[in-house]
Amino acid sequence: METILSINNLNKIFGKKIHAVNNVSFEIKKGNVYGILGPNGSGKSTTLGIVLNVVNKTSGDFSWFNGSLETHDALKKVGAIIERPNFYPYMTAQENLELVCKIKNIPFTKVTEKLELVGLLDRKDSKFKTFSLGMKQRLAIASALLNDPEILILDEPTNGLDPQGIRQIRDLIRLIASQGTTILLASHLLDEVEKVCSHVVVLRFGKMLYEGPVDAMASNEGFFELQAKDSNALITILMNHNSVEKCVEEEGKVLVFLKNKLEADELNQFLFENQIVLSQLIKKKHSLEEQFLQLTK
Template identity: 60%
Template sequence: MNKVLEINHLTKKFGSFTAVNDISFSVEKGNVYGLLGPNGSGKSTTLGMILNALNPTNGNWKWFEEEPNNNSLKRIGAIIESPKFYPYLSAHKNLEIVADIKEADYSKIDEKLELVGLLERKKDKFQHYSLGMKQRLAIAGALLNDPEVLILDEPTNGLDPQGIIQIRELIIKIAEQGTTIILASHLLDEVEKVCSHVVVLNQGKMLYAGSVEEMNSSFGSIEVASTNIESLQNALSHLPFISTIKNENNKVIAVLNEEKDPAEINKILFEQGIVVSHLVKRKESLEQQFFQLIQNQKN
């Protein structure tokens, strides 16, 4: 796949504070990348640098395999802050102004309004729009010149559940049309549901970069109970496909290091004279993986 963005050792310091600390990753065409991390992790600062809004302290980036820090922003649509339109103008009039700035044809306006579900409300004034509608209008504006990459900073921030679902569905629809999307979010659920790849940031450092599937590809764990917990723990600790075990509320939690069927585990334990009263296999969620990365950083 073609790279649309390559970041190399990017660092940004504000005085003695390091907001982004030596991060490197690349974005491939046609995927949805999530910059995931708590507030203050360096997501917005990273976006600011790759959009030429902030100067890096160190490192570089390049868009579309061109020269580092090149001026390819005409091929990129971005929404970094809250949508800013003239409140007393209609949605269509506001997009006409955006089209003039982007040198886009007015014929694109209705096309993008239809894409974001606002075509029937195009004559309504911006001030009468809900927060979710304002966000969708901003996305329509960012798409007017048919950019190859769309960048969104916390696109569902402050929205009600219905608004969140609408933005999520819109992101998926835009991605299906071939647009590469980079979105910053502190919401694990949002990233897990719409992103193909994730870059995990915390305190300015990158903890993981890769596919969501690979990050969430652990073999999970089993939760087992028996009348003799000590014998159960001993038996599990000697099995080659168990990496770690712990006792929790009179149950043994054993982390798997390879794929195993619960029935097979039950059979192995039975052959060692252990009758289990409870055996459940659990898959680690992206949330568990994320917090494990944070915990490892602290250690």
């Protein structure tokens, strides 16, 4: 799979004390949605600023498209929104995007195409000043997509939006990704990353704590939620299984935590052979939130 962006041992130090980005390394592969997740001040925006050439690195390296292009040329294949949308308030949506096309030497035909993509074609003749915050953000995304970039970079794309606006932006990100555009977004919202990203990089105080698929961040073993007529007998039998680490009784249910991988059908068969009939069996995974809190505590 083609590597869009490679970051190696990246560092950024402000002044003498603030190590904003601390030896960060990861790769962005084509066709995925990546999230840089971390609390405010964790180095997310600084990392994006460095790879977009608006912040100077202290040390380390990054390269675009397997190093085949210099950064200046590579950024022509990148769409990015790292600040609040900035358009002319008395110009219409279409006029604002046509101005971007003029500056970047892009055919005007792209304007209608991108307005339709972000759901603003019916408001193409409305002035920017009449737009809600969510509409302004969608127009900014349309602007960033005018050059059909290989990768779209978004810094806190749902920040300040109401629930409807948040949902619209998330749906739009999924739509853009489904059409083959690689996406890299920075967020402090666990829910956002869990719902739209395939891969995640977790940062805290500039240091990388995790990098990999979102699904793999949560415990693979997970736990079971079981219910039977006799909870004590159930727990006694369960503790004889090699894959069971501990059992916790909670509101009439038995939570079974694992030390080794165990499938639901295997557990059900084991209990049935030991004269335990279950009235409930649910396999759950530890949430991304639980895993994130454990990483950053």
